[in-house]
Amino acid sequence: MQFQIGSVTIPNQTVLGPMAGVTDLPFRLLCQEMGAGLTVSEMISAKALIFHNAKTEELMQTRAKERPYSLQIFGHEPEVMAEAVELLQDKPFDILDINMGCPVPKVVNNGEGSALMKDPTLIEKIVAACAQHTPRPVTVKMRLGFDKEHINVVDCAKAAEAGGAKAIAVHGRTRSQLYRGEADWQPIVDVVKAVKIPVIGNGDVKNGPSARRLLQESGCAAVMIARAADGNPWIFREVVHYLETGQESEKPSNKEIIAMIRRHAALTEEIKGEKRGILEMRRHAACYLQGFPGASHLRQEINQVTTFRELDALLAREFPYA
Numbered sequence: 322m323q324f325q326i327g328s329v330t331i332p333n334q335t336v337l338g339p340m341a342g343v344t345d346l347p348f349r350l351l352c353q354e355m356g357a358g359l360t361v362s363e364m365i366s367a368k369a370l371i372f373h374n375a376k377t378e379e380l381m382q383t384r385a386k387e388r389p390y391s392l393q394i395f396g397h398e399p400e401v402m403a404e405a406v407e408l409l410q411d412k413p414f415d416i417l418d419i420n421m422g423c424p425v426p427k428v429v430n431n432g433e434g435s436a437l438m439k440d441p442t443l444i445e446k447i448v449a450a451c452a453q454h455t456p457r458p459v460t461v462k463m464r465l466g467f468d469k470e471h472i473n474v475v476d477c478a479k480a481a482e483a484g485g486a487k488a489i490a491v492h493g494r495t496r497s498q499l500y501r502g503e504a505d506w507q508p509i510v511d512v513v514k515a516v517k518i519p520v521i522g523n524g525d526v527k528n529g530p531s532a533r534r535l536l537q538e539s540g541c542a543a544v545m546i547a548r549a550a551d552g553n554p555w556i557f558r559e560v561v562h563y564l565e566t567g568q569e570s571e572k573p574s575n576k577e578i579i580a581m582i583r584r585h586a587a588l589t590e591e592i593k594g595e596k597r598g599i600l601e602m603r604r605h606a607a608c609y610l611q612g613f614p615g616a617s618h619l620r621q622e623i624n625q626v627t628t629f630r631e632l633d634a635l636l637a638r639e640f641p642y643a
């Protein structure tokens with residue numbers, strides 16, 4: 322079932338959650354091919370955008386076929402955010418997302434990411450400043466609050482809506498929880514009731530049944546899936562199929578998994594080149610092979626490869642049938 326974020330139609334109820342260091346262009350393209358309704362870039366610093374940082378340009382890379390695609394920025398000064406958004410006018414993307422959930426000390430200590438949840442008034446100002454400088458829909462991704470004594474996601478979501486946000490993604494953990502414990506979906510229910518814009522529920526969606534449960538329990542418009550997609554882009558096909566039919570899908574065969582690693586490697590080599598690409602591909606390859614017999618030995622072997630040709634030879638040796 323499709324849903325709308327402002328003027329943008331999202332073809333189904335799944336969104337790939339942004340993951341810095343993971344959801345780069347090659348990975349996003351594969352997730353989108355497997356059915357992700359919306360992909361989101363890794364987080365990009367508004368300040369770095371203004372300074373035309375080379376790494377930032379790379380983080381913004383997309384392809385014409387990656388649609389709809391959301392670009393995520395982070396920052397804390399409304400004027401700086403507005404200037405950054407202005408610079409993005411000619412870039413290809415459909416939705417501008419603002420990160421208000423990142424728990425990393427380097428970001429939080431700078432008043433950015435989840436630190437913004439301490440100040441709903443500032444949230445409204447930031448969203449309004451960004452929305453005034455782009456015709457694209459602006460969205461916000463947040464957590465439940467800063468810590469369990471300050472669960473204020475409803476206030477923060479209302480502030481974002483008042484600033485002009487067209488959707489809000491809520492990760493069911495506080496900043497203090499980082500990624501520990503179980504996500505609490507109850508506050509997502511409260512946000513759905515409190516705002517008129519679509520809410521995207523996030524936290525611990527791992528398969529079709531958990532996606533359906535979050536949608537049904539919270540009334541959210543879509544689910545965002547992050548960690549469960551790592552090494553498993555098929556999850557989008559699986560979830561979309563389950564939501565449509567109530568039927569579980571077959572897991573990908575080992576042959577399909579090896580073929581996906583090869584495609585991921587080819588895209589990474591093409592987009593990032595060999596030197597950097599192979600280092601990043603090691604991590605992805607190891608993720609795909611988690612759960613295979615001898616996975617830890619395989620990971621050690623993968624960590625030794627220094628070229629894509631070596632990776633291919635390793636796969637051919639270990640999986641001659643694939």
Ligand SMILES: Cc1cc2nc3c(=O)[nH]c(=O)nc-3n(C[C@H](O)[C@H](O)[C@H](O)COP(=O)(O)O)c2cc1C
Nearest residue numbers: 338339340341363364462492524525526546547548
């Ligand atoms: C390695 C990693 C990097 C992440 N990077 C970002 C990021 O750049 N921006 C963001 O909004 N969330 C980021 N997140 C949070 C995820 O998007 C998501 O909210 C969180 O992992 C919970 O969803 P899940 O249970 O489906 O993984 C990151 C999470 C992980 C594990």
